[in-house]
Amino acid sequence: MQKLSVVVTGGAGFIGSHIVDAYLALGHHVLVVDDLSSGSRENLHRDAELIEGDIRDEKVLARLTSLKIDVISHHAAQADVRRSVADPAFDADVNIVGSLRVIQAAVKAGARRVIFASSGGAIYGEPETFPQREDHPRVPVSPYGCAKLAMETYLNYLRIVHGLESVALRYANVYGPRQNSRGEAGVVAIFAERVLKGETLIVNGSGEQTRDFIHVSDVVRANVAALQPDVSGSFNVGTGVETALNEVVDAFRAVSRREIRVEHAEARRGEQLRSVLDGAALRAMAQLPEPLAFSDGLEQTFRWFEERLS
Numbered sequence: 001m002q003k004l005s006v007v008v009t010g011g012a013g014f015i016g017s018h019i020v021d022a023y024l025a026l027g028h029h030v031l032v033v034d035d036l037s038s039g040s041r042e043n044l045h046r047d048a049e050l051i052e053g054d055i056r057d058e059k060v061l062a063r064l065t066s067l068k069i070d071v072i073s074h075h076a077a078q079a080d081v082r083r084s085v086a087d088p089a090f091d092a093d094v095n096i097v098g099s100l101r102v103i104q105a106a107v108k109a110g111a112r113r114v115i116f117a118s119s120g121g122a123i124y125g126e127p128e129t130f131p132q133r134e135d136h137p138r139v140p141v142s143p144y145g146c147a148k149l150a151m152e153t154y155l156n157y158l159r160i161v162h163g164l165e166s167v168a169l170r171y172a173n174v175y176g177p178r179q180n181s182r183g184e185a186g187v188v189a190i191f192a193e194r195v196l197k198g199e200t201l202i203v204n205g206s207g208e209q210t211r212d213f214i215h216v217s218d219v220v221r222a223n224v225a226a227l228q229p230d231v232s233g234s235f236n237v238g239t240g241v242e243t244a245l246n247e248v249v250d251a252f253r254a255v256s257r258r259e260i261r262v263e264h265a266e267a268r269r270g271e272q273l274r275s276v277l278d279g280a281a282l283r284a285m286a287q288l289p290e291p292l293a294f295s296d297g298l299e300q301t302f303r304w305f306e307e308r309l310s
């Protein structure tokens with residue numbers, strides 16, 4: 001494979017840092033743009049170069065423009081759904097305007113391909129069919145989802161009119177080592193820390209709401225596939241397996257072999273009841289293996305948190 005010069009925005013974050021590791025292992029040159037607002041240097045591979053700053057900052061953009069770039073993997077985002085509801089304009093400023101600016105700077109620096117971190121759960125809204133395929137109606141129920149969908153639309157425009165190759169990866173609920181437990185979405189990371197500290201797990205609502213939990217190693221495989229010239233368009237990155245929150249709690253009981261107390265809090269208004277993505281299209285196209293089973297992925301993830309907190 002040709003050695004590429006890749007910019008990974010958000011490369012000091014949870015998913016981005018694993019992609020950086022994989023691209024470096026393949027021999028590509030990797031430059032990270034990250035303002036470290038939710039990511040950290042600790043996550044960053046020492047062979048990755050870092051431009052520390054905001055994707056909306058003119059100085060950061062000017063530096064990017066002066067480089068020679070082949071691919072931009074855009075993972076930096078305002079990734080908090082609740083914050084997007086509280087301040088949709090801020091969300092759009094980072095996730096739409098910021099995204100366009102950083103992609104434009106990379107294109108000026110020669111980039112011919114964009115890989116974009118989209119979100120299956122957020123852009124499909126409350127599902128009509130199960131599991132959701134890529135052609136499921138897209139009816140986002142949060143400003144965050146609106147912004148992800150808007151960016152996919154811009155990428156289609158850039159592909160059709162300007163010939164810019166792009167791959168939008170619509171992630172399910174990603175979990176694994178390095179996930180930040182401070183966020184609101186990382187239920188596996190939040191539960192792992194609470195279990196290890198002997199704290200009660202808080203489940204919003206009945207716990208029967210379902211999600212599709214995909215291990216970060218499968219997400220990395222999708223991002224490696226997305227470098228191939230024949231892969232383009234929007235693809236789900238999910239397992240097709242629906243897991244209820246109550247089952248997640250049981251899985252924690254099994255891997256931790258501890259007593260776990262659970263308290264049910266009020267259900268969150270507007271929270272989706274079910275979400276599960278059909279990830280078969282990308283797996284077939286890029287000949288990717290079946291995704292890791294949740295029980296195996298959770299075991300590996302829990303051990304990581306255990307080591308880190310001990």
Ligand code: NAD
Nearest residue numbers: 010012013014015035036037038039054055076077117174
């Ligand atoms: P994360 O918070 O760990 O990573 C985001 C990174 O972007 C962080 O390192 C943060 O410091 C950086 N960042 C944020 N705003 C920035 C800005 N304005 N300028 C520069 N850097 C900035 O989150 P993650 O879970 O790794 O998510 C990565 C991407 O994947 C995001 O685009 C997110 O929307 C998307 N996504 C994640 C999931 C999931 O389950 N984690 C699901 C669907 C989509």
